[in-house]
Amino acid sequence: xxxxxxxxxxxxxxxxxxxxxxxxxMSAERKAQIELGRRLFYEADLSINGTMSCATCHEQRRAFAxxxxxxxxxxxDPGKRNVPGxxxxxxxxxxxxxxxxxxxxxxxxxMPMRGTDPVEMGxxxxxxxxxxxxxxxxxxxxxxxxxxxxxxxSIHIGTVSRALESFQKTFIxxxxxxxxxxKKNLPLPTKEARAGEKLFFGAAKCNTCHSAPxxxxxxxxxxxPKNPQPENRIQDYGLSDVTGNLKDKNFFRTxxxxxxxxxxxYWHDGSAKTLADAIRKHDLKINRTLNHQEIDxxxxxxxxxxxxxxxxxxxxxxxxxxxxx
Amino acid sequence: MKNGLLILLLxxxxxxxxxxxxxxxxxxxxxxxxxxxxxxxxxxxxTLTLNTASLVGLVPTPKIQYVARPTNEGGSVSYGGMFQLTxxxxxxxxxxxxxxxxxxxxxxxxxxxxxxHSHGPDYSGIRKMVDYALEAGTYTLQLSAGADTTSAILxxxxx
Numbered sequence: 283x284x285x286x287x288x289x290x291x292x293x294x295x296x297x298x299x300x301x302x303x304x305x306x307x308m309s310a311e312r313k314a315q316i317e318l319g320r321r322l323f324y325e326a327d328l329s330i331n332g333t334m335s336c337a338t339c340h341e342q343r344r345a346f347a348x349x350x351x352x353x354x355x356x357x358x359d360p361g362k363r364n365v366p367g368x369x370x371x372x373x374x375x376x377x378x379x380x381x382x383x384x385x386x387x388x389x390x391x392x393m394p395m396r397g398t399d400p401v402e403m404g405x406x407x408x409x410x411x412x413x414x415x416x417x418x419x420x421x422x423x424x425x426x427x428x429x430x431x432x433x434x435x436s437i438h439i440g441t442v443s444r445a446l447e448s449f450q451k452t453f454i455x456x457x458x459x460x461x462x463x464x465k466k467n468l469p470l471p472t473k474e475a476r477a478g479e480k481l482f483f484g485a486a487k488c489n490t491c492h493s494a495p496x497x498x499x500x501x502x503x504x505x506x507p508k509n510p511q512p513e514n515r516i517q518d519y520g521l522s523d524v525t526g527n528l529k530d531k532n533f534f535r536t537x538x539x540x541x542x543x544x545x546x547x548y549w550h551d552g553s554a555k556t557l558a559d560a561i562r563k564h565d566l567k568i569n570r571t572l573n574h575q576e577i578d579x580x581x582x583x584x585x586x587x588x589x590x591x592x593x594x595x596x597x598x599x600x601x602x603x604x605x606x607x
Numbered sequence: 608m609k610n611g612l613l614i615l616l617l618x619x620x621x622x623x624x625x626x627x628x629x630x631x632x633x634x635x636x637x638x639x640x641x642x643x644x645x646x647x648x649x650x651x652x653x654t655l656t657l658n659t660a661s662l663v664g665l666v667p668t669p670k671i672q673y674v675a676r677p678t679n680e681g682g683s684v685s686y687g688g689m690f691q692l693t694x695x696x697x698x699x700x701x702x703x704x705x706x707x708x709x710x711x712x713x714x715x716x717x718x719x720x721x722x723x724h725s726h727g728p729d730y731s732g733i734r735k736m737v738d739y740a741l742e743a744g745t746y747t748l749q750l751s752a753g754a755d756t757t758s759a760i761l762x763x764x765x766x
Contacts, residue, residue, distance in 0.1 A: 325682065331754040332668065332682025333707065338752075349724075356754070358707065415683055603676060 312448065314428035317601075319449025321425065322442055324600045327415040328395055329356040330404030336394070336446065339365045339402075342598050345541035345589075346453065351552030359401040362518060364552035366537060367545045369592060372451035374500050379550045380520035380534050382502070387447035388440075395439065405439070413437045421605030428607070455540050455592035456495070460583075470586055478583025481576055488539075488580070497539035497587060504532045505564055518551065543585045544593065557581045626731035631763050632703060635731065638662040638759055643688020643750070646672040650691040650747060660761040663688060665708075665753055674747045675716050679709040681752030690748040692762055697742045703733055703761040708753030710737050712746050719746075738765065 322328065326335040334356045340346040346368035352361030363379050376382050377390040384390045396406040405412065416422040417437050427435030429445055463470055470476045482488045493499045502521050521530035534550045542548070547555050554560035558577050572580070592598075628635055641661040644653035655661055665686040673680075674689060681687055687708065694700065699722070702710050712719045719739050727733020748762070 324680075326680065326685060326752055327682030329682065332685030333752045333754050335679065335682075338679055354707070418683075600678075 311429065311431065314425065315430075315445045315448035316452055318422075318425040318429040319445035319447070320598070321422075321601050322445055323449055325416075328403055328405065328412060328442065330408055330411075331356050334403050336391075337600065339394075340368055342595075343544075343593055345369050345455070345544045345593055347545035349546065351547050353402075355400055355402045356404045357401060361402075362400045363550050364547060367541055368450060368453050369455035369538060369540045369589070370496060371453050373496060374498075376500050376502070376535050378535070379537075380502065381524050382521065383524060387450050388443040391443040391446045391450075392439065395443075409439045412439050412442060416442075421607065424605070424607040453592075453598065455589040457591040458540065458589040459586040461589075463586075470583070472582060474579050474582035475586050477576075478579035478581070481572075481579055482583050486572065486576070486580065491536045492539045497542075498536040500535070502530065502533035502535050505534070520550065539584055540587050541589055541592065543581075543588045557584055626728050626733075628728060628731060631701065631765060632728075632731070632733070632761070634658050634660050634763065635703065635733065635759070635761055636660065640664070641690065643690060645670050645688070647674050647689075647747075650674075650689060653688070653690045655690045655692045655748060655760065655762060657692065657694065658761075658763050660703075660759055663690065663750070663758055663760050665750060665756055665758065668751065671751075673749055673751070675711065675713045675718055675749070677709055677711055677749055677751035678718070679752040681709070685751070686753045686756055687749070687751040689750075690760075691745060692748050693745045694741055694743050694764075696764075698740075699738060699765040700741050701736055701738050701763050701765050702748065703727065703736050703763065704750075705732050705759035706734050706753055706755050708750040708758060710735075711749040711751070712739050712741060713749055714742075714744055714746050718749075732759065 323336045323340075326332045326338070328335060339348045339353045341348055344367070348365040350361075350365070352363060353365055354361050366379060371377070371387065377384045377387065378393065381390075381393075384393075394402040396403070396409060398406055413436075416426075422437065423435065426437050426441060430436060430441050433441060460470070470479055482492075483494075491499050491501070491503055491505075519531045521533040522528060524530075537548075542557065546557070547553070548557065548560035549563060554563055558581060561572065561577050561580055638660050639662070641655060642653060642664045643666060644650045645666055655663075665688045667683075668681045668685045668687050669683050671687050671689070673687075677687075700712075702712070704710060710721075719741060721737045722740050723738040725736050727736055748760075750758070750760075
């Protein structure tokens with residue numbers, strides 16, 4: 283029964299996302315924004331010293347996460363949080379690990395570009411440089427004109443962020459093994475994965491927060507690790523740093539478990555090296571501790587949420603260097 | 608004033624923390640200068656030697672014609688360069704770098720997948736270390752998306 287409901291939800295969500303992202307009726311303007319956004323996603327001139335693009339941290343082969351605990355910024359400032367994956371990011375209301383006041387992915391993209399806590403791409407105060415650098419490139423002149431004709435192809439951080447939003451909204455991931463067998467109403471192929479599925483939606487109550495079909499409830503929870511953070515790490519109180527409300531202290535957004543097997547390390551500070559570590563960090567409130575076999579079963583289930591179509595989709599890859607216009 | 612500065616410099620050198628380097632990184636300190644190649648034709652003049660640390664000169668990214676398009680190419684204001692390196696035997700090799708440039712080991716126009724990456728020992732001046740399992744042969748070592756015009760580099764065999 284649970285499977286049937288989830289399958290219907292996946293179908294609806296996938297269809298809705300696909301329609302929004304790439305419908306046949308999509309305007310030429312929208313298509314141009316996606317194409318421009320793709321090129322900008324891999325553009326290191328969006329960072330102060332030309333060393334970082336969005337893709338420096340968001341690697342497609344890792345479901346747009348990164349293999350580091352945290353990633354230092356363009357000027358070598360220490361990173362603050364683990365790089366989150368971007369699968370189905372357009373379906374989320376809340377963005378980043380701990381923010382509930384962003385209007386969308388366009389506003390979110392300003393955080394790495396010109397944020398100061400921490401400094402990532404280092405463009406704060408240098409926003410005009412983006413227009414200058416990209417404006418010298420004939421390909422960008424043409425792409426911006428096609429993507430933003432009403433603004434006469436104006437190149438600035440605002441149009442850059444809107445194009446990045448359009449591209450990221452195409453990051454749709456509903457073709458995992460779990461999705462495929464669910465659509466055919468078949469059982470998962472291994473007994474470990476089947477046991478993990480039963481545990482996930484049953485006794486371990488993982489689905490309470492990692493709710494299907496996104497495998498995240500898009501909400502904030504206090505699931506802090508019991509061991510305190512090392513002193514040399516940046517203090518991070520999560521959502522309360524945004525809202526100023528003490529009730530939100532140590533609240534972080536539930537990460538999606540889709541493609542989680544590809545996005546190690548885990549936790550908002552990257553402190554869990556493996557999925558097993560991440561599972562053990564949870565206070566499950568189920569009156570018992572999961573044994574080794576149960577943890578292995580949960581990992582086997584999370585593994586079938588990996589979507590190789592998504593991580594190999596050529597439409598998300600770095601575009602050809604040559605301009606097609 | 609001048610004496611004060613000298614005392615300060617002396618004190619700094621006396622009390623500066625020395626890095627403890629493992630044996631495979633013992634060559635890190637002595638640097639010889641090698642200019643980078645901007646295109647494949649210049650590669651024979653930009654040769655690195657295994658187990659010898661070099662200070663390499665890097666050039667603005669727009670001037671470089673890489674052998675293989677780097678994963679992280681760097682923007683118009685970044686720096687990079689290419690070097691040639693011949694490995695006589697297959698094995699696990701480590702590229703040690705003083706800055707955060709993107710590293711790629713290219714052979715037959717294809718980049719090798721790294722097998723591990725890590726930071727250098729404290730106070731060593733080593734920013735990153737990337738390991739590759741490589742066959743014998745001549746490789747192009749590509750540095751891209753760097754912030755600096757120079758960097759120290761060492762390629763060493765681990766096993």
